[in-house]
Amino acid sequence: MSDASRFDEISEASAAAAVGGDLQDARGLPNEAYTSRSFWQRERDTVVGATWAAIAFSSDVTTSGLTTPIDFMGLPLFMVRDHNGVVRVFHNVCSHRGMQLVSEPTEAGLMIRCPYHRWGYDLTGQLKNTPNIGGMGVHQTPGFDCSQHGLREVRSEEYFGVVFINLSGNAPPLRDHLSVVTERWQALAGANFMDQLIHDAAGSGSIELMVNCNYKLAVENYCESYHLPFIHPGLNAYSPLDQHYNLMVGEVASGQGTHTYDLERGSGTPLPVFPGWNADRLRTGEYLSLYPNVLLGLQADHFFAIILLPEAPDRTRERLQFMYVGQEALAEQMTERRQGLHEAWALVFSEDVSVVEGMQRGRQSPGFQGGVFSPVMDVPTHHFHRWFAQQLQGAAPCQHPVSGTAEST
Numbered sequence: 001m002s003d004a005s006r007f008d009e010i011s012e013a014s015a016a017a018a019v020g021g022d023l024q025d026a027r028g029l030p031n032e033a034y035t036s037r038s039f040w041q042r043e044r045d046t047v048v049g050a051t052w053a054a055i056a057f058s059s060d061v062t063t064s065g066l067t068t069p070i071d072f073m074g075l076p077l078f079m080v081r082d083h084n085g086v087v088r089v090f091h092n093v094c095s096h097r098g099m100q101l102v103s104e105p106t107e108a109g110l111m112i113r114c115p116y117h118r119w120g121y122d123l124t125g126q127l128k129n130t131p132n133i134g135g136m137g138v139h140q141t142p143g144f145d146c147s148q149h150g151l152r153e154v155r156s157e158e159y160f161g162v163v164f165i166n167l168s169g170n171a172p173p174l175r176d177h178l179s180v181v182t183e184r185w186q187a188l189a190g191a192n193f194m195d196q197l198i199h200d201a202a203g204s205g206s207i208e209l210m211v212n213c214n215y216k217l218a219v220e221n222y223c224e225s226y227h228l229p230f231i232h233p234g235l236n237a238y239s240p241l242d243q244h245y246n247l248m249v250g251e252v253a254s255g256q257g258t259h260t261y262d263l264e265r266g267s268g269t270p271l272p273v274f275p276g277w278n279a280d281r282l283r284t285g286e287y288l289s290l291y292p293n294v295l296l297g298l299q300a301d302h303f304f305a306i307i308l309l310p311e312a313p314d315r316t317r318e319r320l321q322f323m324y325v326g327q328e329a330l331a332e333q334m335t336e337r338r339q340g341l342h343e344a345w346a347l348v349f350s351e352d353v354s355v356v357e358g359m360q361r362g363r364q365s366p367g368f369q370g371g372v373f374s375p376v377m378d379v380p381t382h383h384f385h386r387w388f389a390q391q392l393q394g395a396a397p398c399q400h401p402v403s404g405t406a407e408s409t
Ligand code: FES
Pocket: 094, 095, 096, 097, 098, 099, 114, 115, 116, 117, 118, 119
C-alpha cells in the first residue's frame, strides 16, 4: 500500500474512532501517527499546514535585517523582520539554482545575498540584483523579469509573542482564529493584557528542552491534570488535582485550569499583576494547548508560551519563554522572584519528560493502537484527538505551500 493510501486509511479510521460515538467508545490516534516519517510529512502538509503553527518567538527577530534559518518539520524556511517592522517568512531557497540562502543567523542588512552567484533579494523578498546574468559585467538580460523571480513567501503573523505560519495560505486571519482564546483570557486578565506582556530576555527568561517524543504527546500531556499527583508531587502539594478543571476552547485549544495558583509563593519582591485581572480570581491559572504546537500558561503575575518544534517523528525541541506584566516586572529587585518561577517551572517540565518519552516508546508496541480516554479526566485530550482526526479528514495537501511570489510594488 502506498504511503498516501495508508495515510488516507489512518485518517478515515482515526476520524471514525475519535469522533464517532461518545467519549467512552472513542479510540485515540494509532501508533503510526506518532512514529511514521511518511505520516509526519503528510501531517505537515495537511493537518499542520491548514492552520496556524508556531515557528519562533517574536523576540528572535527583533532586529531588522537579521535572517534566521528555521527547519520546520523538514521544510527549510528563514525569517526576517523587514524595514517596516513586519516579520516575513520565506522558503529558504534561491530562485536561481536552488541554493539554500541562509544557513545560520546572519546580519543581512538591506539585502539577502545568495552565497552561490550573489543574487540579491531585499527584505520583502523581491529580487533586486542578478550580477553577471548577461555575461561578465552585464547585470540584466533581455526577457528576464526580476519581479517574477522573488522569494516564495509563507504567510505569517505574530500573536502572544509568537511567530506563526500558515502553509496553506487559506486559514482565517490569525486574530480571528484565536479570538475564542483571546476573549476568554480578556475576561480573566483584562482587555489589554496582551499589550502588557514583556519578554524577559535574561537567562532565566527561557527554557529549552529536547524530548524524544512526537510533538503531539507533549500537547496531550499538557492537556490534562490527571497525572499531577504521580508525576508532579511537588506541584500537586500546592495546586492539587481536585482544584483543577478541564478547558475546551472552541476548536482551537484545550487544557486545564487551577483555582489554587499561589501568588504569594516564592521569595523576593512579588511581581506586578495584570491591572485588569479579575480580583475575585487571583488564584486562577489556565493552561492551554493551542493546536497544533503551542502550549500557553496564564497566571495573574506571569504568562508563558512553549513552542513545540518537531524535528523528527520522535523528537521535539521545546522552547519556553516567560513574559511578565510591564517593564517594572523586569526590575532588579524582582529578579529573585522571576528566578524562583523559572526554577519551579523548569522542575515541572523536566518531570514531564519521562512520561512523554515513555509514551513514545509505548507506541512501538503492537499491543497498543490508540488507547482509551477517561470520560472525566481525559476530556481535553480527546478534544485534541477529535480536532486532529477532523483535520486529517478534511485536509487536502498544501500545494506546497506558498502565499505567493514576492512581487515588486
Ligand atoms: S543559486 Fe543563488 S545566485 Fe545562483
